[in-house]
Amino acid sequence: MIARWQRGMAGAGLAVAVAVAGAGCSEVKSTASGIATAAVASATAAVDRKLDDIKDGADAKDEITLGAPGKDGDGRTTVKVTAANTADSAKSFAVQVDFRDSGGNLLDTTLVTVSDVPAKGSKDGTARSNRKLSGDEVKTEVGRALRY
Structure with missing residues (x-):
């Protein structure tokens, strides 16, 4: 069975x-x-x-920076996500973070929302892998990002 x-x-x-x-x-x-x-x-x-x-979202990939990947207490990969709002009013950001191995193979992907980023300001969020990622060094990159 x-x-x-x-x-x-x-x-x-x-x-x-x-x-x-x-x-x-x-x-x-x-x-x-x-x-x-x-x-x-x-x-x-x-x-x-x-x-x-997400309706009326603007491409914001260039407004996102990622910190160095680390591990949380559960052994999942985490990374600091910083959204820099270039708009004249507060906006929220939806950021796809891809987790890859050293060969560029996709290991996992997740979405983090950074809400209410002030006009001309920045705000941080944290992306966390959906599961423990094993193998060699895990690298992170922004897959897509929308400002809305």
Whole structure:
């Protein structure tokens, strides 16, 4: 019974990865178990949906800086996200943070919202990976960012 469930989960992970890759997300890297691949595909799809739901958002990728990645008490990768608001009124920012290995392979992605950043000011938030990321050094980058 357990072996059948594991094969089913691996197959489901592969199916999700194939579906996401077919939809334009070719960066998802296949893994032996398929479970990590499914987790990355699921996180990517969730972030894309949330960003797509933001109406009248302006590209703000150049207004975001990331600090050095670290680990929290649960062993998840974290990074400080600073949003610099260049607008004349307070704005909020939705920032997609991608976690990659040294080879550039996507390990995880998450969305952080930095709300009510004052006009011509800046404010910090923290992005946290959805799970513990193992392997070599984890690097972070801004995937997309919207000011709204």
